[in-house]
Amino acid sequence: MNEPLNGPLNGPTARPGDGAYSAGNGWTTAVPCDPPPADSPRDDVPGGEASGAEPVLLIRDVRKIYGEGEATVHALRGVSLTVERGDYVAIMGASGSGKSTLMNIIGCLDIPTTGTYLLGGTDVGVLDDVQLARVRNRRIGFIFQSFNLIPRMSALANVELPLAYGGVRAADRRRRALAALGLVGLADRVGHQPNELSGGQQQRVAVARALVTSPTLLLADEPTGALDSTSTRDVLAIFDRLSVSGRTIVVITHEDDVAAHAKRVIRLMDGQIVEDRRQAPVDGPPPLAGLRPPTEAVSDR
Amino acid sequence: MNALEITRFAVRGLTANKMRSVLTMLGILIGVAAVILLVAVGQGSSESIKQRIQSLGANTLTVSASFSGGFGGPGGRSGGGGGPRTQARGLTLDDARALAGSGNAPSVKSVSPVVTASSATTTYEGASHDISQVVGTYPSYFEATNKPVASGAYFTNQDVTGVRKVVVIGKTVAEELFGQADPVGGRVSIEGVSFTVVGVLKESGSTGGQDADDIAIAPLPAVQQTLSGYGSLGSIVIQATSAETTDAAEAEITAILNQRHDITGSATADYRILNQASLQETVTEATGTFTVLLGAVAAISLLVGGIGITNIMLVTVTERTREIGIRKAIGAPRGAILGQFLIEATLLSLIGGLLGVGVAVAGSQFTIAGVRPVIVPQSIVLALGVSVAIGLFFGSYPANRAAKLRPIEALRFE
Known part of the structure; x- marks a missing residue:
C-alpha cells in the first residue's frame, strides 16, 4: 500500500494485504513487479496502475441475490477470490453456477448485494455511474462470447472506440488501435467492417x-464459445501470449480445453x-x- | 470524449438508416415550411389589404346615410312600404356645406359631397363600355380619396359651378373605350349625354374582385343632372387635416350632423361615419387573427413532426439497445450516450428545419391563392428555433431511455 490512489478513481484504498484471502491453496507469494504491459504505460490515467503488490482483484464474501420473497435466487453465496497481477484464471462452472453473475460483478456491470470488491485496490462498490464507466473504460478489457x-464500424473504429470514450486524442488513438490490431494479427484488416470478417477475426478485433x-x-x-476449433486455437494462443507478457486475464468458460490454458482454475x-x-x-x-x-497460431486464414 | 466525437457517432447513426432519417426529417420539413409559408401568406394578404385601404385615401372619413337607424326603427318595419326610409333624412348638400363652412369643424380639411351612379353605358366612336361606377363630386375628392391622374388634369371648381360636362376616367374605362389612343380631350357619351374627358386616373388595382379602375368621376351637378337626379347625396367624403385628427374630425362631424338631423339623447343616428383609420385598425386586427390561425394550423403539423422524431428515436434506441450496451461496457459514460441520441434527434429536426426554410423561401416566390406571400424573418427564426427545441424535447425521452439502460441488460438484449 505504498502508492496512494489519486485521481477520478479515488476510492478507499484496499485493506492491508491479507494473505488469508489470497487464495485457498497457499499461493501467497508476492508477485514480482510485472514487466509493463505490451503497450506503453498509461500516462493519461491517474492512479490507473496500482503497485505490483496490489492484487488486481480482491473479492470478499460477495453475495448476489436476485428477486424477493419466494422468488429469491441466490446467484452467489459468499465468494472470496484474490487474483494477483499477471495471473491467468479460468472460472468454470455449469450454467446456473453463478459464473455469469460473478463475471458481471468483476466487470463492474453489476453490483454485489453484499460483500466488497476491490479492483486494483479501488473499492468499486462506492463508485457512481460516471466513475464506474471510467473504471470499465480504463481498467477492464471486455471480451464477449x-x-x-x-x-x-470498421475494425479500426471499433478498436478506437474505448480510447475515444477515454478522451485520447485522435492521432494517438489511431496509433494505439493499429498497434493493438497488429498484436492480434489483423493489421491488414483494419478497414473491414465486422460483417466482412470471420468469427475468429471478429473475436480478435x-x-x-x-x-x-x-x-x-x-x-x-x-x-471461444462461438468459434470453430481453428479460431479457438488462435484466440487461446493470443491469450497465452498476453499472459506471457504479463497481462492479468480472467476467462469465464465451461470448456476444459480453454481452462487448460489457464494458470489457475476456479470451479463454481x-x-x-x-x-x-x-x-x-x-x-x-x-x-x-x-x-x-x-506467431504461427495467429496466422491469418 | 468531446462533443465533436459524439456528433460523429450521431451522424453515423443517422446515415446508417438513411431512408428512415429522411422520412423523419420530412415531417419536420413540412411543419417548418408550413409555418413559415402560411405566416407569409397571412402577412402578404394583410399587407395587400392595408395597401388597398390606404389607396382609398388617407385620413378620410366617409359619412353615409344609415336607413336602418333613425326614428323609424321597429315601427317602420311593421309599417311596411313606408318604412324607415321615408322617416330617416338622407344627406344633403346643405349637410356638406355645414360641415365645410360652419367653423365648428377645425379638424376637417375638405368636404366632398358624393353621388354615385352604377353601370352607366358609355360609348366612344363605336366602342361601348358599362362603367361600373360613375361618381359626381367636388375636386377635393381626388385628394381625399387618393386618386391622382396619370394624364390630363382634374376638373376644377369652375367646372362644378358651371355644371360642365367633363369627366376624369379610370384606366379600365380608358382602355375599353380608347384603346391605345390618348383619351384626354375625347368626347364620350355617358347614358346619351356627351362628356369631355379631361384626365385619366392612375391605375390603382382591383380591390377584392371589384375593379377600382372601372370608374368615371365628374362634377357633382353634372352627374346629378344627367344620371342620379337631385336627391340626397350618396355620401360625404371628408378629409381630416392629419392622421391624428381623424378622431377629432369624427367627433366634430357627429356634433354638427346630430344638430342638423335633430338627433338627441338615445336616438340612433340616421347616418354613419366610416373612419378609415379605425377601419384599418379593425382589418389589421382581423388579418392578425387570420395569420395566427394559419400559423397555429401549421404549428400542429410541426408538432406531429416532432412526435415522429420521438417515435423514430424510440425505435432506434430499441434497435440499438445491444450497441448501447457494448458502448457502456467499454466505458461510455451516460453523458456520451445521452448526447449521441440527443444530437441525432436534434440533427434530424435541425436539418429538416433548414430544408423547410429553403422550401418555404422557394414557395414564397409563387403567388398562393391570389396572395403574394411576404416572408416574416421572425417566423424563420422562430420555426428553426422551435424545430431545434422539438428535437431536444422529443429526443430527450428516447435519449434518456438509452442513457439509463443498464449495460448488463442491454448486452443481453437480442
Whole structure:
C-alpha cells in the first residue's frame, strides 16, 4: 500500500494485504513487479496502475441475490477470490453456477448485494455511474462470447472506440488501435467492417479492443464459445501470449480445453467456489504457452 | 470524449438508416415550411389589404346615410312600404356645406359631397363600355380619396359651378373605350349625354374582385343632372387635416350632423361615419387573427413532426439497445450516450428545419391563392428555433431511455 490512489478513481484504498484471502491453496507469494504491459504505460490515467503488490482483484464474501420473497435466487453465496497481477484464471462452472453473475460483478456491470470488491485496490462498490464507466473504460478489457463489435464500424473504429470514450486524442488513438490490431494479427484488416470478417477475426478485433486501453484486467466471457476449433486455437494462443507478457486475464468458460490454458482454475457450483486449482505459477508462463509458437497460431486464414 | 466525437457517432447513426432519417426529417420539413409559408401568406394578404385601404385615401372619413337607424326603427318595419326610409333624412348638400363652412369643424380639411351612379353605358366612336361606377363630386375628392391622374388634369371648381360636362376616367374605362389612343380631350357619351374627358386616373388595382379602375368621376351637378337626379347625396367624403385628427374630425362631424338631423339623447343616428383609420385598425386586427390561425394550423403539423422524431428515436434506441450496451461496457459514460441520441434527434429536426426554410423561401416566390406571400424573418427564426427545441424535447425521452439502460441488460438484449 505504498502508492496512494489519486485521481477520478479515488476510492478507499484496499485493506492491508491479507494473505488469508489470497487464495485457498497457499499461493501467497508476492508477485514480482510485472514487466509493463505490451503497450506503453498509461500516462493519461491517474492512479490507473496500482503497485505490483496490489492484487488486481480482491473479492470478499460477495453475495448476489436476485428477486424477493419466494422468488429469491441466490446467484452467489459468499465468494472470496484474490487474483494477483499477471495471473491467468479460468472460472468454470455449469450454467446456473453463478459464473455469469460473478463475471458481471468483476466487470463492474453489476453490483454485489453484499460483500466488497476491490479492483486494483479501488473499492468499486462506492463508485457512481460516471466513475464506474471510467473504471470499465480504463481498467477492464471486455471480451464477449458474441464478439459484440459495433456493426457498420470498421475494425479500426471499433478498436478506437474505448480510447475515444477515454478522451485520447485522435492521432494517438489511431496509433494505439493499429498497434493493438497488429498484436492480434489483423493489421491488414483494419478497414473491414465486422460483417466482412470471420468469427475468429471478429473475436480478435474484440481482443484488440479490450487490449487497447492497456487495462488492469482482461475479462473474457466464453471467448471461444462461438468459434470453430481453428479460431479457438488462435484466440487461446493470443491469450497465452498476453499472459506471457504479463497481462492479468480472467476467462469465464465451461470448456476444459480453454481452462487448460489457464494458470489457475476456479470451479463454481451453486454460487460457491468448490475448487481452486493452480496449474502454473503466477509469475511463470501459462501451462500450454510453449506448445505452439504464438506467431504461427495467429496466422491469418 | 468531446462533443465533436459524439456528433460523429450521431451522424453515423443517422446515415446508417438513411431512408428512415429522411422520412423523419420530412415531417419536420413540412411543419417548418408550413409555418413559415402560411405566416407569409397571412402577412402578404394583410399587407395587400392595408395597401388597398390606404389607396382609398388617407385620413378620410366617409359619412353615409344609415336607413336602418333613425326614428323609424321597429315601427317602420311593421309599417311596411313606408318604412324607415321615408322617416330617416338622407344627406344633403346643405349637410356638406355645414360641415365645410360652419367653423365648428377645425379638424376637417375638405368636404366632398358624393353621388354615385352604377353601370352607366358609355360609348366612344363605336366602342361601348358599362362603367361600373360613375361618381359626381367636388375636386377635393381626388385628394381625399387618393386618386391622382396619370394624364390630363382634374376638373376644377369652375367646372362644378358651371355644371360642365367633363369627366376624369379610370384606366379600365380608358382602355375599353380608347384603346391605345390618348383619351384626354375625347368626347364620350355617358347614358346619351356627351362628356369631355379631361384626365385619366392612375391605375390603382382591383380591390377584392371589384375593379377600382372601372370608374368615371365628374362634377357633382353634372352627374346629378344627367344620371342620379337631385336627391340626397350618396355620401360625404371628408378629409381630416392629419392622421391624428381623424378622431377629432369624427367627433366634430357627429356634433354638427346630430344638430342638423335633430338627433338627441338615445336616438340612433340616421347616418354613419366610416373612419378609415379605425377601419384599418379593425382589418389589421382581423388579418392578425387570420395569420395566427394559419400559423397555429401549421404549428400542429410541426408538432406531429416532432412526435415522429420521438417515435423514430424510440425505435432506434430499441434497435440499438445491444450497441448501447457494448458502448457502456467499454466505458461510455451516460453523458456520451445521452448526447449521441440527443444530437441525432436534434440533427434530424435541425436539418429538416433548414430544408423547410429553403422550401418555404422557394414557395414564397409563387403567388398562393391570389396572395403574394411576404416572408416574416421572425417566423424563420422562430420555426428553426422551435424545430431545434422539438428535437431536444422529443429526443430527450428516447435519449434518456438509452442513457439509463443498464449495460448488463442491454448486452443481453437480442
